[in-house]
Amino acid sequence: MNRQEAKRIIESYGVIEVRHAQAPVWIEQINDDETAEVRELNTDIRMEVPLAELERSSIPADHEW
Numbered sequence: 600m601n602r603q604e605a606k607r608i609i610e611s612y613g614v615i616e617v618r619h620a621q622a623p624v625w626i627e628q629i630n631d632d633e634t635a636e637v638r639e640l641n642t643d644i645r646m647e648v649p650l651a652e653l654e655r656s657s658i659p660a661d662h663e664w
Contacts (some may be wrong), residue, residue: 600653605629608655616656619648626653 600617608615609626617624617637624637627645635653638645 600650600655602629602633602650604655605635605650605653618654618656619652623656624648624653 605626606629608617609629617626619637619639622642623640625640626635626637628636629650630636630647633650634647635650636645636647637653
């Protein structure tokens with residue numbers, strides 16, 4: 600995922616599923632060094648990961664970019 604896409608997800612009013620290493624995560628913050636602070640939804644573990652390792656799982660059909 601790139602920085603612009605991550606920023607759009609954070610600013611979205613909807614819920615957009617994002618995964619890191621196949622686990623669902625919530626993006627908490629985007630850092631200046633192309634990393635993001637995320638919280639794994641199944642375990643509530645917080646971690647810093649490269650933006651490139653995040654994958655968007657789905658986009659609601661009515662979502663406008």
